[in-house]
Amino acid sequence: MPVQGHAEEFRSPGSGENAAVGVLLSHGFTGSPKAMRPFAEHLAAEGYGVAVPRLPGHGTTWQEMNTTGWPDWYAVLDNELARLRQEHDQVFVAGLSMGGCLALRLAEEHGTDISGLVLINPSVRSDDRRLMVLPALARVLPSFPGIANDIKKPGVDEGAYDRLPLRALLSLSQLWKLTRDDLAKVTQPVLMFRSTVDHVVEPSSGRTVLASISSRDVTETLLEDSYHVATLDNDAPRIFTDATAFIRRLSDVRQVGADA
Template identity: 60%
Template sequence: MPVLPGAEPFSHTGSGAVGVLLCHGFTGSPQSMRPWGEHLADAGFTVRGPRLPGHGTTWQEMNRTTWQDWYGCVRTELLALAETCTSVFVFGQSMGGTLTLRLAQEFGDRIAGLVLVNPSVTTLRWDARLLPVLARTLPSVKGLAGDIAKPGATELAYPRVPVRAAASLSRLWRLVRADLPKVTQPLLLLHSVVDHVVEPVNSRIILDGVRSTDRTEVLLENSFHVATLDNDAPLIFQRSVEFVHSVRRAGQVGAS
């Protein structure tokens, strides 16, 4: 299946001290994470921005994938980073944040720290309760891509939401919520004050549910959902690099 131009995965090999895995969102692509990845590469980090299965092609193909496929992809990338880097961090946006939390739940202190941007673990939309039924008969619904406040900024994502894939995501949400107490890594969570895709309750559930003693919440005042392409992107990039350095200085991970 041909990959949409701009949706390709990306990587950069840095000094080998710090590796960062970037996980993009549902129906999106690495395009939404590429500027962040470039900033991290400029900071000297090794960076991997994989394309999740079923993403960056067609929504029809995505309907043939499940959360296990998406998770298997980021899990493989994490293990590869761990082979070459002294410490590994995982950063995720939206569903990428869901996958990031699942990795943290499985790998514990093998992950040095987490950065989440508008992460999702639930939705308040009434029709989400119908997903198991709708998935049997309805292929797709109108998409939610491109929720960006910055004029001229665009997200490379599907115009339709594949319903079977969305039903699979809802099953992942339940697993991640149930295991939130397993998350103990240092955590930086940045979320938009106005987000038309992921409700603010998601960030509150996460912050209340994890057992990380080092956790920081940052409000994004000038961005909508796809904040890594929005007005607050420079703030996200800066705070994430500072977070990596602060975690390492605190001695919570091995020194380079």
């Protein structure tokens, strides 16, 4: 299946003193690496090793996405994490929306192999009552209208699908439950950005994460001038700057400990 031009993956090996640190970034449901590319380019310019893989079924067609599920998406990130762990001394994981959920799942499964999490409007649940009948709907309807381009900044297109593939959404709901059930396993430092106006992910997702993880180093930053796809919105520079400072602080702490 041909990949759309905007959906190309991004990788940078790192350079200089920050090359010892790798950062894995995950885009969201029906999106593509395009949503994370400016973030990735900022980190690469700082010298960090960076990887933004394209999750299976994304960046092609929504019909193809309906043939994939959360184990496929997770496997790509899991393999990328293993590669980054081989190439860098520390690895951080960042995710937008569903990417945040996948980042949390990686943290639950890999513990101290991950030095910290950056979550942007992570999704781990939905209050939409229609999801109660999703198992039945997914058998008879292929898709719903899409949820793309929830961006306050004018003229920005994230390049996501204009349809919501229901079989893939059903799989995502299964990932939500699995991740929620194990949130107490998350002990890594967490930096969470949450848009005060988000038309895709309800505030209950962020509240669930903060109430359930075991991390002691937790910062929540509210974004007042962005909608859901905040990495392409008005608050993007703040996300990039604060995330870089978060990564630098935690990598400096580890270096000080190693030198002591």
